[in-house]
Amino acid sequence: MLFVDDLHLSTTGGTELVHGVSFALAPGEAIGLVGESGSGKTLTCRAILGVPPPGVTVSGGTIRLAGDDVAHYTRRQWDRARGPRIAAVFQDPASYLNPSLTVGRQLGEVLRVKNGLHRRVAKARAVELLASMGLHRPEHVHDQYPYELSGGMLQRVLIAIAVSGDPDLLIADEATTALDVTVQAEVLNLIAALRAERRLSLLLVSHDLAVVAQLCDRVVVLRDGRVVESGPTRQVLDDPADPYTRALVADHREYGLHRLVAR
Structure with missing residues (x-):
């Protein structure tokens, strides 16, 4: 469905912001893209959507959507792709x-x-x-x-x-962050139901590991524009290998993350 391989994003001045990010999302699968603010989550997603911020371009790697390399799509090509192939909701x-x-x-x-x-x-x-x-x-x-x-x-x-x-792929970029806890739960349940009913592939961007634990099959952890760890959600959150991931998980344990991972 979605294949991101060695993706590099840079400013027009030559400063690299995302350094070789790679992951694959299968049809009907949900992946959580996690990390602190500034880790490159939203930049990566905006590149996948074909709307990088002004002054930022794809400087290397490929983004394949349903087999097509969309990294350098024209505006007209993106107009045709958005909607039936890929869509997004934001914060x-x-x-x-x-x-x-x-x-x-x-x-x-x-x-x-x-x-x-x-x-x-x-x-x-x-x-x-x-x-x-x-x-x-x-x-x-x-x-x-x-x-x-x-x-x-x-x-x-x-x-x-x-x-x-x-769409075949839905990107949810911090879609529930600004909502109160009750409404957040309702919207997350809605996204989960839509995914099941429509066989949507889901790329969920969040700094909240509890949200990722509820919705995602796999997790990709970003830090400073690089992937530091990835794997099945339960494996990564229950037994993280990278020190950065361990710190993220430790910060969430007081909120009952271990109970969500065990489901």
Whole structure:
């Protein structure tokens, strides 16, 4: 599904930020990309999505999505790939939605452009999608503006937009970090259910090992733009080999991480 091999990311000035990151994600599999802030998690994911930050480029290695090398895709190629092949949800959903348009109009526009649906059909499908996200009174939510919804509701709307094109791969970059504990659990359960129902491959970016323990089959640990450890989730979190991973795990044990890993 996704194959990242010896990926290097550098600034236009020549400073290397990501140093030879490699991992593979199989169809239907979930991988957790973990590490502290500045470890290269989000940079790596943005490169995979074809939207590296301004001034950052892929300076080496390959990114293969369903067999195609997408590391140097053109904008037009990415426009075709995003939606049916790859989609993403991020930490601050409000910043990815237009505050002057209702959420239904924004979701409907994606359905019309990506799926070729007629306006009336797109509206009905949008309401269905919002309902499937666990949003109460989806017809009402459809007609609301982003500023009228809570953070948890906005994240569900963003997830609905992300899966509206039936992608093979979903990237969730700190998607629940800004939510309170109860809402975070609900959104994580939603992502897990969507993964099972749609056979989604999932790349979960998080600094929270408890979240990774709940959702991921394997873990890739990054530090300073390098992979320091990877393997099955239970193995890495229960018996970490690298000192950095051991320190991360130790920081989370007081929150009951050992109980999650043992499941």
